[in-house]
Amino acid sequence: MxxxxxxxxxxxxxxxxxxxxxxxxxxxxxxxxxxxxxxxxxxxxxxxxxxxxxxxxxxxxxxxxxxxxxxxxKSSFAISRFKPCLIAASLFAFLSFPKLGKGEVIKPSTVQTAKTITNFDKKNQDEALSDSLRFIKGKVTDKDKSALPGVTIRILGEKYGYSTDANGEFSLTYIIQKENDFKELDIRYIGFENKNVKFKSTEVYLNIILNEDxxxxxxxxxxxxxxxxxxxxxxxxxxxxxxxxxxxx
Known part of the structure; x- marks a missing residue:
């Protein structure tokens, strides 16, 4: 072709x-x-x-x-890109490059220092983390209320994505910075328009409807x-x- x-x-x-x-x-x-x-x-x-x-x-x-x-x-390789003058200059530079002589390998000296142990209050950290964790569940359907399985869902600003199950339902966890914080879902599904949905950290369930593209x-x-x-x-x-x-x- x-x-x-x-x-x-x-x-x-x-x-x-x-x-x-x-x-x-x-x-x-x-x-x-x-x-x-x-x-x-x-x-x-x-x-x-x-x-x-x-x-x-x-x-x-x-x-x-x-x-x-x-x-x-375009082809990833084309011989026409290599001009004759460029090839000649590269060959001349290679031939005129000085030869490397034998050198003595000097091992760097190492100095061992005493280990310092930093103590953290793990209990306080766990409590702070548990207070900032939130859960959101929901269901994704089309305009006829039919469940859409395999819909890709991602919280904006985070690199991890999730997918809806066979019933079009999803469940994910996220971290908030403050109470009543807003988050936004990026929802994508082949054959349907992409959709962004904002929600509060106090919300626990979302019903999302996608429109066909x-x-x-x-x-x-x-x-x-x-x-x-x-x-x-x-x-x-x-x-x-x-x-x-x-x-x-």
Whole structure:
């Protein structure tokens, strides 16, 4: 496959993403009996790799900005990057580098000092920690009150994440700095809009409803490749433009 191509949706699908059955690559649509791959989180490199390995017909779900534009992935290694003058200068510098002579290895002297033991009042620390710990439980559903399993939940400012169980429920602990402190949950689920929910440290249960992401497009995927002659023409035009002293960027 050409390194340059465009992705288009030939036959848009209007089925509801949230009502499809989960599978390894995304969802399975009972209406058209096809597996729908979720490409919304794919980078250009991921898209290029996928469609290079899977050149047959497929059905996918994309963000609008992924469609009808050039998907181009530059190679991580290009011999043209290495200019002849740079190679010659590097070789000359290597040959002119002085040789290392034998040197005597001097071991650093070590000085042993007496260990100092710091005593902490562990009881006071445990009490302070227990006073700052809080628990929050909740349930995540869609607008039809159906439970959403596997939803990723994270408290903003913390690096650890949690997931809802098969019933869409979650339970997590967190630390507060002061009473009536506010925290914020970052909630993400494929096929639904991301949502942030603020709550007080005095709250113990949250009912969260996610809305389906309607900005994504689904349907049969068509790969539009750039013809070879057009790629050659574009490269020659760009090279001539670069050496043109009258060209203004």
């Amino acid at each position: 050409s390194s340059n191509f465009k992705i288009q949706i030939s036959n848009p699908c209007h089925e509801k993403w949230g009502e499809m059955i989960d599978n390894n690559t995304g969802k399975f649509c009972n209406s058209c009996q096809k597996s729908v791959v979720d490409f919304t989180d794919f980078s250009d490199r991921d898209l290029h790799s996928w469609f290079t390995e899977n050149q047959g017909k497929s059905c996918g779900r994309f963000k609008p900005e992924q469609l009808d534009r050039l998907i181009h992935v 309607t900005t994504a497009f689904m349907g049969d995927v068509v790969i539009v490749r750039t013809p070879f002659w057009k790629r050659i023409y574009s490269k020659m035009r760009n090279q001539l433009r670069d050496i043109n002293p009258f060209y203004k960027k």
